[in-house]
Amino acid sequence: MVAMAVFVSAACGGGGTTSGSGSNVTFAAPVSQTGAFGQAEGLYTLQGYKFCVQTLNSKGGISYGGQSHQVKLVIEDDQSVAATSAQIVDQFHDQGDKLILSPYGSAGTTAVAPVVERNAQVMVDSNGADTAIFSHGYKNTFAVLSPSSSYVTSIIDALSALSPAPKTVAIIAASDGFSQHAAEQGVTEAKAKGMTVVPSATAYTSSTKVTANATDVSSALIAIKGTNPDVIIISAHLNEAVAAVKQASELGVKPKDGFAATVAPPTPAFISALGKSSEGIFGSTQWVPEISASDPVFGSAHEFLTNFTNTYGWSSQQYPYQAADAAAGCEALALAIEKAGSVDPAAVRTALVGLKADTFYGHIEFDSTGMNTSKPMYVIQIQKSAFVTIYPSNLATKQAIWPAVS
Amino acid sequence: MAEILRGRARSRQGLFREWIRTRTPANSWPALVGLAVFVAMLGLQQLIEPGTQRLLTSVFLFVALAQAWNIIGGYTGYASFGQVAFFGLGAYTVAVLMNSYHVSFWAALPVAVVVGVVFAVAIGVPLLRLRGHYFAIATLGAAEGAREVINNLTSVTGGGGGITIPTFGTDAPTPYFGKPGFYLAFLVLAAVSVALATVLARSRFGYSMVAVHEDEDAAGAIGINTTVVKVVAFGVSAAIVACAGAFYAFQQIEFYPTDVFDASFTVLMVIMVVIGGSGSVGGPLVGAVGLQLLSQFLRVNLGSFNQLIFGAIIVLVVVFFPQGVVIYVRDAWRTRHFSVLDNVRRYRL
Structure with a gap:
């Protein structure tokens, strides 16, 4: 009381x-x-x-x-x-x-x-x-x-703060409104940070777009394969993100520096589903x-x-x-x-x-539309099966492992 | 059968006169009961809460969808797993017309039905040459394809970002119906679909559908144009589903392709018809009402186990009443033989 x-x-x-x-x-x-x-x-x-x-x-x-x-x-x-x-x-x-x-x-x-x-x-x-x-x-x-606009942009901001910052990123996006909007904002932010989005800036609406909740995202990975991006970012939910990481390995699609994803990495189910394959993956999160x-x-x-x-x-x-x-x-x-x-x-x-x-x-x-726009988003990296906050730097508990893939 | 099918064409007036002349208490009671239920449901609306109206709205929706599936899957024997394509196309036609062109719902509705029918005819002509599993898989693929087209026509449909039907203020081409309005709309849709199925089942065309189902080659041999029968049945079925999709879209206001092209709509239609009894008018009606209310009851009372129990009940009903509950009850009543085990043996062993 x-x-x-x-x-x-x-x-x-x-x-x-x-x-x-x-x-x-x-x-x-x-x-x-x-x-x-x-x-x-x-x-x-x-x-x-x-x-x-x-x-x-x-x-x-x-x-x-x-x-x-x-x-x-x-x-x-x-x-x-x-x-x-x-x-x-x-x-x-x-x-x-x-x-x-x-x-x-x-x-x-x-x-x-x-x-x-x-x-x-x-x-x-x-x-x-x-x-x-x-x-x-x-x-x-x-x-x-x-809001959704912060999910991929926060990842881009975190990546751009790493050394060396990635020069090329590919964005796979699920077809649902949230994932598409997050990807759209991410492309804008990537360009602002001097990154090149491959295979094209609008690929997330076509060749690298996957069906929401799909467990097969191979078509998007094949579209990316020849472009050799530094980082593959997955703007999607759990099912698509797990499928993307698994199938990338099967198809031999290996980004130079690593993977990042919205929503999925900061959830226990992501690590359970991928095991060691989840190591080093970055994820944007609402709270740390x-x-x-x-x-x-x-x-x-x-x-x-x-x-x-x-x-x-x-x-x-x-x-x-x-x-x-x-x-x-x-x-x-x-x-x-x-x-x-x-x-x-x-x-x-x-x-x-x-x-x-x-x-x-x-x-x-809340602003006049009902959104809580004053709250920032954060980025974690999975290290030894634990969520490690790496962005913003003042909250980071450890250094990011970078490049995240060996 | 051949004589019936070759019967001379009669005017609609003549058919109606004959229908009136042949009415007896024994063959009129289903229509009278149906009419009484319809009137009772109209009265019931005054007594129930808005949320219950919405629940019943979903029941009426599935009555219409199950009747539609029964026309192509039950009477004609072509199990379409792509019905949700017509539903989604009906929904998107209304949404695009109202959103982008400010067309009233009542003007958009017939366009949605036409779009559904045209799509059914377009895919029906080639696909209805396939039979059994091949037809089922092909229609499933057509529905997936339709969803992806809608998903990728971003400039028209909004793509994965969804689409909103304006329902507020001066932007709204048609005032929102509200829950009482949608209750009436879906009730009428369900009643019309039941009436249409009843008329079809007892018509010359209905017998043609059954003939195609029983033995398509024999039906062709006695002069039935089986291609026309199948395509028309598919088109009628699509018209009902597209109409349902149009009303559903207006009710939802805002939706994504994944919502209105969700394959679970088709799966539920099939299950409702199979559980109730395919190839009958009462089967889809009982299946849709029963399963929707059961699903609601389990969802409210059993938490995370509700889908498991729901699935188990469906399995049990299919095992013990493989011909469908309505047909079991009808046959058991006629023969005064109610043994469920005998029923299982009759159909399974």
């Missing part, structure tokens, strides 16, 4: 005193427990939400109206199908659940956002980064994570425990990592950053309720618009 009082003061600049226990506050989320995301990304998201709710409740719940309120998490499996996520959120609306946490991924979040808007619910998006979600003028969707950030609920970023990995049995060397995204989304919603002093979705939305919070995840503040 005391911790929550501190939490309210620190995060919201004041608040009432608590005098008892109030009714439960319900957070509702469609989460992928089965289907394409069920065994990895959906699971990590679910664990992040559960860990957040468990931690909030252990510290007295959410305080408003002079009372503390325990948080109840309602989840339903969306089977990794975007339309099912939308259907579930409609049913949440029937049940009176107005405070929504997003499903995993841009496709699901894209489908849910208009439903939330029409139902006058409010959603905090923890794992849908596609900037397209925020281009339609939706007023009730807020994302804590950095080295950041200097803390809040009264989760403590410091390192404390979040320790407590989360202990709770769910992950190694602290291989932690799913998606869980941190999810916990941060959940925390942002709790903070907004405290600030609003109400669970009324309109009041919570207003509170989210003006939210400025420093959390274990970093600074959370």
